[in-house]
Amino acid sequence: MPALLAIETSTTACSVALRHFQPDGTWLDSHLQSELPRTHSATLLELIEQLLADAGLQRRDLCAVSISNGPGSFTGLRIGLAVAQGIALGLDIPLLPISSLAVLAASAQQHSGSAAGQPLLAVTDARMGQYNVGCFTLAEQGVEPTTLEPPRLASAADLQSICERYGAPVVAGELATLASLAPLASAFCELQPRADALLAIAAEHYRQGGWPPRDRVELLYLRGTEAWQKHQPIVPKAPAQ
Numbered sequence: 001m002p003a004l005l006a007i008e009t010s011t012t013a014c015s016v017a018l019r020h021f022q023p024d025g026t027w028l029d030s031h032l033q034s035e036l037p038r039t040h041s042a043t044l045l046e047l048i049e050q051l052l053a054d055a056g057l058q059r060r061d062l063c064a065v066s067i068s069n070g071p072g073s074f075t076g077l078r079i080g081l082a083v084a085q086g087i088a089l090g091l092d093i094p095l096l097p098i099s100s101l102a103v104l105a106a107s108a109q110q111h112s113g114s115a116a117g118q119p120l121l122a123v124t125d126a127r128m129g130q131y132n133v134g135c136f137t138l139a140e141q142g143v144e145p146t147t148l149e150p151p152r153l154a155s156a157a158d159l160q161s162i163c164e165r166y167g168a169p170v171v172a173g174e175l176a177t178l179a180s181l182a183p184l185a186s187a188f189c190e191l192q193p194r195a196d197a198l199l200a201i202a203a204e205h206y207r208q209g210g211w212p213p214r215d216r217v218e219l220l221y222l223r224g225t226e227a228w229q230k231h232q233p234i235v236p237k238a239p240a241q
Helices: 040-054 074-091 102-113 155-164 175-184 193-208 223-228
Strands: 003-008 016-019 025-033 062-068 095-098 119-127 130-137 144-156 170-173 187-190
Touching: 003 040, 003 074, 003 144, 003 193, 016 040, 016 193, 025 040, 025 187, 025 193, 040 074, 062 074, 074 095, 095 102, 095 193, 102 119, 102 130, 102 187, 102 193, 119 144, 130 155, 144 155, 155 175, 170 175, 175 223
Parallel strands: 003 062, 062 095, 119 170, 170 187
Antiparallel strands: 003 016, 016 025, 119 130, 130 144
16 A cells, blocks of 8 residues: 655754555554754665564555755755655655645644644744744644744744734744743744654645646755755665665
8 A cells, every 4th residue: 555755854853754545545654753963864764764664665655755845954954855856756756845844833733732723933943043933823633734924034033023923822943942932932842843743744735736846846945045046956876666
């Protein structure tokens, strides 16, 4: 039976998830994650192969692969895209990009159980005193949240203004980065984007169809966007099976 693979490499964590569709219309989900920083290039393919092996599947059983396409770590995003494009091109299957901040919002909803309709501020560290930020309205579990403010770079003061504008939203991100926002939030979720949350969103995108061309999938990197305009897809040497 076909399976959908999700890859999340936009932060220091590296995670993969698999949805294995069953003949009766149900599915089985599995998830693996590595918290070791700066090891994506060494661990990502290993995690994918372990996930497939645990499910009794091979790469040729995949019907699509999804990535979180930024904003986030420049190196992590490139590694995730390289592996995902290599698999998608090799197997001639769709490649589905999803915003990393939307994935973080969905991850926070899984973690906190926040209700649909709740505003949520998703924030990751962009370094140099700035943050990648997007604001969303949560949908039902497993459905991509609706964007209130698209991803952009923001200062600490900008984050406080956004919190006040949306009336104490849920805030998701790393505690060390966002502790100053806690008094302005209705709830605080300390976590990173997770591939299992990406998986649920990607499954709906796959069902809807209208996928982008595999070799035209772009990464969103908010600092130095001109570098991405010159970006050429990187296809890893690992062969499709």
